[in-house]
Amino acid sequence: MKTVCVHSYKGGTGKTTFLLNIAGILAKQEKKVLAVDYDLRAPSFQSYFKMTKQSFLSHFLLEEKTLGDIIFPCKIDEKANLDLIFSSMEFLKQHSKQRDKLSRDDAKYLARMYNLQKNVEKKYDFMLIDTIPGFFYRSIDSMMISDIILLIATPSTSNVLGIEELCGNIYTMLQEETKMILVINKIEEEGVEADKEIFEENLVKLRQIGNNKFSEVVEVPYFNILSERIHAFEDQPQEEFLNSLKDIIKIIEKG
């Protein structure tokens, strides 16, 4: 089983859309995939799928529920299956004690995630983890247990600066045992459209960072992250976008 973690310096880079679309493509290819929503600050799997019962990753981390309780199978068609683990913002808001525990510097949660990984490694071909953007203890946990880290970045100035910082401080420490792939999502931020120069300048900088510090750099065309669609499941998917994701999958499978 390959464990892939999708990370970003800041939110709104299309991280979850990427992850679920990659999961969708892999599932369509009849691969056994488990997608984990570990973005405890802004969980969003529920925007794509409908939950049937209130069992979340936080329950497993806090040893309140077993692994079997929190995995939800999602049948796409006759042959394709995608298993999901959810997190819930509402649940964490209501249970502030649990939220506080989960945000602490505590190695217990790394051990729980490792335990999760060990328990599912024979059942799945891929485990995809959606993380909290930035430097947080739980995002570091997910990066630690991953074989591949996909860093999603948009060509905004803050993203460029942030990724430089992440590279200098966090990624260099993980590089020895983890494959690092920079995915440049060429999204144009609202209001930035007019400033093409800055966009291009940042794109060049991102490419430079990618070439210098990452094993691979992949560019994907602009797409609307707010659409919250899984293209692989649709009848008329955005082919250009899907093809760019297939390139990433090839790298993942190879790596």
Added chain:
Amino acid sequence: MKKQKLDDSLSEIKKAREYLKESQKNLARLKSGKGVKRKFHFLLQENKVLVILLSLMLISSIVLPVVFLIPDPIIRDPMQESVDTTINLILTNFTDGSGLPILNETLQTPSSELLILSSLAYALISQAGFEHDQADFQSKISQIINTLENDTFVTYNNRSEPLSIFYQFLGIYTLLQSKITLPSSSEVISSTMIQNILVKTLESYLSNERYLIIQPISNSSYLIDQSMAIWVLATYKLLTGNSWVHGYYFEDLIQGLLNGVSDLFFNSTYYTLYHEYDHSTNESRNYALVEDLIFFTVALSRAERLSTYFESSSSYYHQQIINNFVDAEWFVHSINTSDQEVYIKNQALFTLISYLMNFGNVGSEVRNEIIESFSMNKGFIEKVGEEDITCESCLYGLVALASTNWSVIENDREYVNMITDATLSPFYVILTPIMIVFIIKIWRRKIVVKRRW
């Protein structure tokens, strides 16, 4: 605001890096089948009261039995043990029927030199505060001094020849130290007695023509004799606070001897010193050996505490000894570092003067070498590489062991009569009001300047 954000961000990164490092270790532990290492502070946050109670119980379960049940372990100071065994050895092997120290079984009559050295060693050990029956020490010292007094140093009765000048002055030094060691009620040594012996010695050996210590029947003067005389005179002045002795003004006397050394024993080109001066040929002969330099260095260091002058400082000569006579392992050689014979006497004396001159780091190194290379199971050997334990070698071992603590006490005693306190006090009286007026003036001026701004 921006700075605050930056600081927060940097602290977040630091925390993240630390957590990442810790996680790498934890993951390795998990992969090897072990559990994770969790931070204690988390447990504390979670179950504060429980953790505090458990900690208290744990600490009590360890501390209480230790405090109340287990007796204090007896830790013996290795130096104390060495002192005890050495004294025992002297008492069993090197003491005659009357309790006086002897060189060996064949030489049963105690020599004055050995009596002086014994008395000095016992006085230093006693002052250094080693655990011992003080009354026993004092009775031994008294016995030795009584014997020496019968010999009266200069007008000897029991001797075939007089004491050397060096031992004559060392004897006076021993009397000074013994007087301090004995209780004030003791009548064995009186101040008058020491003063009389000092005056008699000076009258016998001080050449008024040249202000030099010289044996009347000899053609030569020796640096070691001048040094011992300077050391004794300076110490006498520093310990008693007397300025005059029988018509001699101490500082003039010491300066005169230093001038004599400068004229006859000092090579001004190389700042080196000679061992001997031949009055018949008016020649300085042979370069000073380590023993000459050790005594001159300590003498100069004491003279420096008074208003005297010499061409170079005592610390310069202390360094010269290290450069020319002390090897990399802190062995003190007699002639130079290639000389193979290393004696405990030089090692002990250099320890003593190093501590007395506040070079404790050197003193401890040289003393440690004595403990390591000269100390046998029961006493001290004479020479590195041989196994001869003699009464003298044991006494020098005791002198070295006493040096560390004794030198501190001696320096404090001497400090009382140092030039700075004694002579400069009238200057302080005049200087203090001037300084106060000066400071007030500056202070007022500052205020004016401030107001202008």
